[in-house]
Amino acid sequence: MRVFVAGATGVVGRQLVPLLIDAGHEVVGTTRRESGMQHLRAQGVIPLRIDMFDHDGLAQAVAESAPDALIHQLTALSDWNLADNARVRREGTRNLVDAVKKAGVTRVVAQSIAWAYEPGDTPADERMPLDLDAPEPRSVTIGGVQALEDIVSEIEQHVILRYGLFYGPGTSHAPGGRTAQQIRDAQVTANEGVTSFVHVVDAARAAVLALDWPSGTVNIVDDEPAPAHEWMPVLAQAVGGPAPERVAGRAAWERGADNTLARTKLGWQPRYLSWRTGFADQS
Numbered sequence: 001m002r003v004f005v006a007g008a009t010g011v012v013g014r015q016l017v018p019l020l021i022d023a024g025h026e027v028v029g030t031t032r033r034e035s036g037m038q039h040l041r042a043q044g045v046i047p048l049r050i051d052m053f054d055h056d057g058l059a060q061a062v063a064e065s066a067p068d069a070l071i072h073q074l075t076a077l078s079d080w081n082l083a084d085n086a087r088v089r090r091e092g093t094r095n096l097v098d099a100v101k102k103a104g105v106t107r108v109v110a111q112s113i114a115w116a117y118e119p120g121d122t123p124a125d126e127r128m129p130l131d132l133d134a135p136e137p138r139s140v141t142i143g144g145v146q147a148l149e150d151i152v153s154e155i156e157q158h159v160i161l162r163y164g165l166f167y168g169p170g171t172s173h174a175p176g177g178r179t180a181q182q183i184r185d186a187q188v189t190a191n192e193g194v195t196s197f198v199h200v201v202d203a204a205r206a207a208v209l210a211l212d213w214p215s216g217t218v219n220i221v222d223d224e225p226a227p228a229h230e231w232m233p234v235l236a237q238a239v240g241g242p243a244p245e246r247v248a249g250r251a252a253w254e255r256g257a258d259n260t261l262a263r264t265k266l267g268w269q270p271r272y273l274s275w276r277t278g279f280a281d282q283s
């Protein structure tokens with residue numbers, strides 16, 4: 001199949017491209033940067049330099065590429081600006097879906113998140129509603145997620161991957177990343193809030209498999225949702241920092257997510273079963 005990967009140079013895109021090529025797919029991949037073009041060429045991808053906010057240019061590029069499927073791995077998190085990221089989710093996704101519709105593409109796989117569920121005390125499964133009553137600033141993220149998921153659902157065959165928090169090469173949790181540095185600088189505390197993680201290799205594996213999944217929304221998280229006071233000391237050890245100070249309390253939505261659907265019905269199982277061993281393998 002010819003697969004159009006929007007966001008081919010991001011932390012998931014970089015892992016995804018070789019897996020798609022190994023699986024026999026032809027890959028068209030996007031970036032805004034010349035360095036990204038070179039990287040994609042070297043990976044054996046047909047590179048496309050395009051900004052997702054360029055509605056007409058994108059429509060033309062997708063039409064000329066004539067893909068069979070779209071994998072949407074766009075985010076704008078390099079500067080940790082959640083408003084920028086929400087804009088990419090709303091406007092970038094709108095433009096992308098308009099473009100693939102016009103080109104007659106009927107299959108899309110898209111990146112969402114597994115921590116947008118309403119408050120609760122247990123890991124959320126896919127039937128739980130999104131946290132649409134969240135106050136600011138969380139409402140900015142939830143609004144972006146809702147928009148992305150609604151727009152992607154306009155395509156006949158759509159799989160929305162609600163990913164856990166990423167770790168692995170290039171992420172903020174890797175030794176060179178932002179969270180790792182904050183831990184080394186003793187700038188963070190460890191509360192009781194529960195997080196579900198996923199290694200970017202497992203995130204990419206799910207996107208390849210999802211090309212053949214039925215339409216729907218799927219949590220892609222590892223097997224061990226855990227409170228910060230459990231996972232942070234393990235991450236601190238992996239990145240060479242002091243164990244963060246433990247504090248009480250959590251936000252009510254910090255509940256983690258459940259991977260039963262992906263694991264038991266769709267044939268995806270994480271290679272990195274838990275952050276407990278995975279944090280040491282991020283290069």
Ligand SMILES: NC(=O)c1ccc[n+]([C@@H]2O[C@H](COP(=O)([O-])OP(=O)(O)OC[C@H]3O[C@@H](n4cnc5c(N)ncnc54)[C@H](OP(=O)(O)O)[C@@H]3O)[C@@H](O)[C@H]2O)c1
Binds near residue numbers: 077165
């Ligand atoms: N679930 C999660 O935990 C999660 C999800 C996503 C990201 N993150 C974190 O966020 C940080 C940054 O992620 P990242 O390295 O993947 O970078 P990023 O800046 O979020 O970019 C991701 C991809 O989107 C593309 N992109 C962004 N805006 C675009 C636009 N307007 N037009 C076209 N393409 C656009 C980028 O292409 P270019 O080559 O043009 O930059 C890149 O391919 C990392 O620490 C990562 O772990 C976490």
